[in-house]
Amino acid sequence: MSDAVVVGAGIIGLSCAVRLQQRGLRVTVVTAHPVEQTVSAVAAAVWYPTRTDGTSRVLDWARHTFDELADQARQPVPGVVMRPTRMLLRTPVDDPPWWAAAVPDLRYCPVVPATGTGPAGGVVAEWRCTVPTVEMRPYLDWLTRRFVAAGGVLRQRDLSNLAEAGQLAPVVVNATGLAAGRLAADPSVHPIRGQVVLVANPGIATSVRDEHHPDGSTYVHPRRRDIVLGGTFEPDVDGELPDPATSRAIRARCAALVPELAGAAVLAQRVGLRPGRHGGARVEADPAPPSGVTQLIHCYGHGGAGVTLSWGCADEVASLVSAEP
Numbered sequence: 001m002s003d004a005v006v007v008g009a010g011i012i013g014l015s016c017a018v019r020l021q022q023r024g025l026r027v028t029v030v031t032a033h034p035v036e037q038t039v040s041a042v043a044a045a046v047w048y049p050t051r052t053d054g055t056s057r058v059l060d061w062a063r064h065t066f067d068e069l070a071d072q073a074r075q076p077v078p079g080v081v082m083r084p085t086r087m088l089l090r091t092p093v094d095d096p097p098w099w100a101a102a103v104p105d106l107r108y109c110p111v112v113p114a115t116g117t118g119p120a121g122g123v124v125a126e127w128r129c130t131v132p133t134v135e136m137r138p139y140l141d142w143l144t145r146r147f148v149a150a151g152g153v154l155r156q157r158d159l160s161n162l163a164e165a166g167q168l169a170p171v172v173v174n175a176t177g178l179a180a181g182r183l184a185a186d187p188s189v190h191p192i193r194g195q196v197v198l199v200a201n202p203g204i205a206t207s208v209r210d211e212h213h214p215d216g217s218t219y220v221h222p223r224r225r226d227i228v229l230g231g232t233f234e235p236d237v238d239g240e241l242p243d244p245a246t247s248r249a250i251r252a253r254c255a256a257l258v259p260e261l262a263g264a265a266v267l268a269q270r271v272g273l274r275p276g277r278h279g280g281a282r283v284e285a286d287p288a289p290p291s292g293v294t295q296l297i298h299c300y301g302h303g304g305a306g307v308t309l310s311w312g313c314a315d316e317v318a319s320l321v322s323a324e325p
């Protein structure tokens with residue numbers, strides 16, 4: 001018998017499971033999909049609180065995750081690297097962004113000349129900083145191995161409802177991402193489609209992000225052997241097949257930003273449905289858990305920032321568990 005069951009083995013479920021183990025609980029993780037087929041496996045996955053509300057709670061989650069991932073990069077944990085990053089700005093700003101307190105070396109550089117031509121024209125400045133970046137497949141593998149090595153049990157099973165999880169443990173953590181809309185009867189949950197292109201890395205080491213590109217958010221995130229080129233952010237769109245025209249447009253925008261990318265070999269196109277939620281991620285104990293469940297804690301709806309908020313949210317989930325082993 002376990003003390004807690006985490007439903008979901010994406011970045012949120014696995015981070016919660018590890019934190020609960022560290023509090024001394026015996027934990028089972030149940031997942032409908034193999035870990036490598038979760039949305040988390042598609043993530044770019046760079047620390048940045050994409051389109052989240054700038055509340056102090058979200059800032060705490062983002063800051064704790066930054067610190068944890070920075071520590072993991074130092075160990076080093078597979079897939080986690082601190083990477084120089086340029087965040088392009090199309091209008092000058094007077095104040096630092098709301099998340100600045102999480103990023104130790106953030107600096108404003110009004111240095112990029114505005115050329116007025118080409119897709120990068122109109123860029124007037126940039127934020128430069130060093131942030132954690134994560135290569136999700138090796139990282140999710142590492143999280144899974146760490147969980148199992150500490151005595152955790154991983155089961156593949158598609159649950160019909162959260163009460164079923166109560167048969168495995170009295171405490172249930174709902175980390176089911178997009179499926180939480182159905183499992184927790186939460187109408188605020190919706191898909192946000194994201195398409196990316198993976199290309200061979202010609203030797204690029206710096207991440208570049210152009211959130212306000214007039215043709216759509218654009219980013220170049222290098223990894224060990226490849227580069228993630230992005231990307232789309234399409235609320236309420238749920239098709240999971242890559243669209244070739246969209247991939248061509250992404251490559252063109254990225255090559256205009258980073259000319260070394262022109263002609264880079266395409267390795268894959270990927271689509272993931274981010275678990276969006278109006279009002280932001282839900283991290284709280286359910287006041288009315290289903291029959292047979294002593295405590296139900298929700299942790300879902302992280303949209304485009306699940307990696308960025310993962311450890312902070314896992315800390316909060318662990319603090320909400322009142323049952324002792």
Ligand SMILES: Cc1cc2nc3c(=O)[nH]c(=O)nc-3n(C[C@H](O)[C@H](O)[C@H](O)COP(=O)(O)OP(=O)(O)OC[C@H]3O[C@@H](n4cnc5c(N)ncnc54)[C@H](O)[C@@H]3O)c2cc1C
Binds near residue numbers: 043
């Ligand atoms: C293209 C793209 C780029 C992204 N880039 C970034 C980025 O740079 N930085 C960042 O922070 N975030 C990024 N994200 C967002 C990030 O990927 C998500 O926020 C995150 O993966 C959500 O994790 P999750 O664990 O909640 O959900 P998921 O990874 O979807 O995991 C859900 C889990 O629940 C399980 N489950 C569902 N239903 C059931 C059921 N009935 N029974 C049992 N198990 C069930 C699934 O099998 C799965 O294991 C990106 C996403 C996309 C698509």
